[in-house]
Amino acid sequence: xxxxxxxxxxxxxxxxxxxxxxxxxxxxxxxxxxxxxxxxxxxxxxxxxxxxxxxxxxxxxxxxxxxxxxxxxxxxxxxxxxxxxxxxxxxxxxxxxxxxxxxxxxxxxxxxxxxxxxxxxxxxxxxxxxxxxxxxxxxxxxxxxxxxxxxxxxxxxxxxxxxxxxxxxxxxxxxxxxxxxxxxxxxxxxxxxxxxxxxxxxxxxxxxxxxxxxxxxxxxxxxxxxxxxxxxxxxxxxxxxxxxxxxxxxxxxxxxxxxxxxxxxxxxxxxxxxxxxxxxxxxxxxxxxxxxxxxxxxxxxxxxxxxxxxxxxxxxxxxxxxxxxxxxxxxxxxxxxxxxxxxxxxxxxxxxxxxxxxxxxxxxxxxxxxxxxxxxxxxxxxxxxxxxxxxxxxxxxxxxxxxxxxxxxxxxxxxxxxxxxxxxxxxxxxxxxxxxxxxxxxxxxxxxxxxxxxxxxxxxxxxxxxxxxxxxxxxxxxxxxxxxxxxxxxxxxxxxxxxxxxxxxxxxx
Ligand code: XMP
Numbered sequence: 001x002x003x004x005x006x007x008x009x010x011x012x013x014x015x016x017x018x019x020x021x022x023x024x025x026x027x028x029x030x031x032x033x034x035x036x037x038x039x040x041x042x043x044x045x046x047x048x049x050x051x052x053x054x055x056x057x058x059x060x061x062x063x064x065x066x067x068x069x070x071x072x073x074x075x076x077x078x079x080x081x082x083x084x085x086x087x088x089x090x091x092x093x094x095x096x097x098x099x100x101x102x103x104x105x106x107x108x109x110x111x112x113x114x115x116x117x118x119x120x121x122x123x124x125x126x127x128x129x130x131x132x133x134x135x136x137x138x139x140x141x142x143x144x145x146x147x148x149x150x151x152x153x154x155x156x157x158x159x160x161x162x163x164x165x166x167x168x169x170x171x172x173x174x175x176x177x178x179x180x181x182x183x184x185x186x187x188x189x190x191x192x193x194x195x196x197x198x199x200x201x202x203x204x205x206x207x208x209x210x211x212x213x214x215x216x217x218x219x220x221x222x223x224x225x226x227x228x229x230x231x232x233x234x235x236x237x238x239x240x241x242x243x244x245x246x247x248x249x250x251x252x253x254x255x256x257x258x259x260x261x262x263x264x265x266x267x268x269x270x271x272x273x274x275x276x277x278x279x280x281x282x283x284x285x286x287x288x289x290x291x292x293x294x295x296x297x298x299x300x301x302x303x304x305x306x307x308x309x310x311x312x313x314x315x316x317x318x319x320x321x322x323x324x325x326x327x328x329x330x331x332x333x334x335x336x337x338x339x340x341x342x343x344x345x346x347x348x349x350x351x352x353x354x355x356x357x358x359x360x361x362x363x364x365x366x367x368x369x370x371x372x373x374x375x376x377x378x379x380x381x382x383x384x385x386x387x388x389x390x391x392x393x394x395x396x397x398x399x400x401x402x403x404x405x406x407x408x409x410x411x412x413x414x415x416x417x418x419x420x421x422x423x424x425x426x427x428x429x430x431x432x433x434x435x436x437x438x439x440x441x442x443x444x445x446x447x448x449x450x451x452x453x454x455x456x457x458x459x460x461x462x463x464x465x466x467x468x469x470x471x472x473x474x475x476x477x478x479x480x481x482x483x484x485x486x487x488x489x490x491x492x493x494x495x496x497x498x499x500x501x502x503x504x505x506x507x508x509x
Contacts, residue, residue, distance in 0.1 A: 003190055005029040005183065006044035008037060010052030010062050010080050016326070017168040018048055018078070020364060021176060026191040027183055030362070031326050034064045046074040046187035049081025051166065055130050056080070056087040057095075063088070074159035074187035079128055082153075082162035089136025089155070096131035100147055103171060108144040114152065114161050115143055116181050118174045124151065124165035125172045132164065159186055195367070195374035199231065202359055206235035210315065215357065216307045217317035219244040219269060220389070221258040224319030224360060226381050227372040229267055231359045232317055234375070238268050240317070241310045245302050247295060248275025248402075249391030251416070252409035261378065274302045279402055286399040288509035295390045307354075316354040320361045321368055323463065385430045386464065394509040398437035403490075408435045410488045411454050418480045419458070428470050431458040434497075434508045442492035451492040454484065459506055467501040 005022050009015040009031050022029035032038050034049075041047075047069050054062055062084075069075055070085075077085040087093045106122045109115050124145065132150040135141065142152035142161075152163045161182060167175035183189045215232060219225050219242045232240045244262065246255040259271040281294050307313060360368055372382045388394055392412070396404050411433045419425040434455040442449040456477075461467035481494040497504075 003028060003192065004044055005189070006038065006041065006047045007031045007050060008034045008047065008064065008081075009050050010034050010054065010084075012051035012053070012080065014166055014168050015050040016323070016364075018050060021168045021179055022048075022183065023193060023364070023367065024176070025180055025183060026193045027189050028193040028362075034062050037064065041068045042073070044073060045189050046076070046183055049075070049077040049084060051079030051081065051127070054080065056083045056093050057130065070160055071158045074182070075161070076182050077160075077162035078168070079164060079166060082164050083128075083130055083132060085155070085160065085162050086132045086134070086136050086139075086150075086153075089139075091132060091136040091139070092134035093130050094133050096129060096147075098147065100126040100128055100131070102126065104145040104147065104151075104165070106143050106151065107146055110140065110142050112142045112154065113186055114154065114163075114178065114181050116185065117177055118181075123171065123173045124167075124175075125169045126165050128164065161186070195370040198363075198367075198371055199234070199374055202231055203235045206232060206357070206359060210236050210239070210357070212239065213314040214239050214241060214310055214312055215315040215317050216310055216313045216354070217242050217319075218303055219258075219262060219267075220319075220387075221250070221254060221384070222319070222387065223365070223372065223382055223384055224321055224368055226262075226319075227368050227375075227377065228317055228319040228359050229262075229269075230265065230372065230375050230377060232357075233265070233267055240268055241307075241313065242267050242269035243303060243306045244269055244271050245299060245306075246271065246273045246275050247278040247299065247391060247393075248405065249278065249295070249393045249400075251387070251392075252413040258381075261381065265377070270306065272302060272306055274298070277302065279400065279405070282393065282400045284399055286397075288394060291393050291400070291509070292390050295393055299389075314355060315357050317357045317359070320358040322360075322362055322364050325361050383426060385425075385428070385432075387432075388507060394507050395432055396435045397508055404435055407452065407488060407490050408433060408454070411435070411484050411491060414483050414487065415456055415480055418476065418483070422473075422476050424458075424472065424476065427460075428458045429461040429467070430464070430506060431456075431470075433457070440493045444492065449492045452490050453493040453495065454491055455495045455497050455508070456480070457497040457506070457508075459501070461501075461506070464506060467506050469496075469498045469500060472496070 005027055007018050007029055015031055019029045019031050083093045104124055104126050106120055109120055135150055135153050138156045139153045140156060141150055142154055145151050148164050151165060154161045165172055167178045217229055219229055229242055244259055262269045278298050281298050285291055369382045392405055392408050393400055396408055415433050419431055436453045436455060438453050439450050440453050458470040458472055459467040460470050477496055484491055484494050
């Protein structure tokens with residue numbers, strides 16, 4: 001594919017943001033670790049060097065070979081990237097007298113193509129403790145701030161630029177303009193990477209790659225597997241065999257409703273109700289990890305049985321997305337790159353011998369949603385909260401019975417439907433209810449009760465790695481609690497979880 005940007009990652013916490021900003025300009029970008037660059041560097045039309053927690057003066061300095069890049073492909077060094085180009089290009093990088101973090105303003109601009117349309121006074125975001133004291137050979141200063149003389153510079157005779165600040169963060173107000181100046185006006189890239197163009201090229205690629213082969217895909221009801229299914233459906237139609245397993249631990253009515261929705265989308269989907277099998281296997285088990293393992297194993301058995309019914313299947317499709325496959329640079333543990341493990345339909349038996357196809361593996365989550373929207377998929381699928389694979393099993397603390405599942409499904413439905421009715425659902429990243437293994441005393445009418453307690457949980461987050469509880473309106477909590485206690489037999493107490501992650505987690509098990 002032409003028209004693409006390579007981002008070499010030196011371990012900055014902002015590297016993924018660079019990737020996103022570039023894509024927001026409708027230009028395709030890929031992130032690769034500095035110590036494991038792609039083989040086909042010359043197929044990239046521009047390169048960006050990210051920031052890093054490392055220092056160019058340190059012993060463990062990241063020192064990639066740039067001979068294929070510098071002077072040959074338009075190059076932009078950001079923060080560490082700028083210091084790297086200075087340090088190894090004949091300049092001088094030293095510790096700065098004051099550590100420079102946060103807001104600064106450009107106080108000097110030497111009119112130039114990189115800072116076109118950006119004026120003195122523009123706010124930029126700094127995050128560095130080294131500073132460039134002397135520029136590398138053949139360089140010209142392009143901008144300064146009060147504290148940073150060489151906030152931007154270029155190397156003459158090359159399309160090589162460097163900036164000390166971070167254009168990718170929101171607080172650099174003209175960051176997007178700067179990236180546009182570099183990528184569109186200097187590197188000459190076309191802004192053609194849109195959800196529509198992604199759908200067109202991906203469908204064409206899938207057609208060519210898969211031909212008349214049969215493909216199996218496990219649908220979960222979530223956004224990623226659903227969008228992956230739609231792309232494949234457009235490419236190969238009935239040769240896509242979707243399998244949607246009911247493990248008996250889904251939300252209330254979810255199996256039938258989602259199955260109907262999939263059928264309405266024209267998908268060749270088979271719903272497999274294996275609830276009884278899952279609940280049988282889980283009976284009496286209360287250890288969270290053992291519950292997860294049982295569910296994982298039974299899922300694979302059911303999926304395996306079903307996929308054997310599809311004769312001559314050659315491929316297994318997965319809804320893997322980009323954050324699952326970006327190799328992360330470990331700056332503390334040496335230059336070893338680790339790949340995060342996939343969590344989708346992981347661990348399928350070897351004997352299935354299927355080739356894997358992952359149409360979304362270069363997209364971020366918000367891009368998956370936009371691609372789904374460009375294929376006119378329903379908002380009720382695209383806007384869905386994340387839901388764990390083991391489902392309600394890890395929200396029923398202790399052992400699982402059909403009765404407990406039923407109680408929790410009712411409680412969860414009241415909570416989630418309430419969030420939707422009150423216009424709160426889209427403001428919350430994830431929400432659900434936990435059935436606690438405690439009974440507490442209550443009074444209903446004139447009678448003493450001794451019944452179950454449920455905890456409601458609603459969090460805001462971007463990726464589930466950290467999360468904070470949501471300040472839901474008291475009136476909403478009051479109504480929800482009343483509805484639950486009045487309508488769900490067996491529950492006499494509702495609490496709201498006000499713990500952040502860390503130190504708590506989102507799920508209770
Ligand atoms: P925790 O509880 O670790 O959850 O803060 C973070 C996110 O991961 C989801 N989660 C799971 N997803 N299988 C999954 O597919 C699991 O075993 C699992 N455990 C937690 C959780 O719902 C949240 O979105």
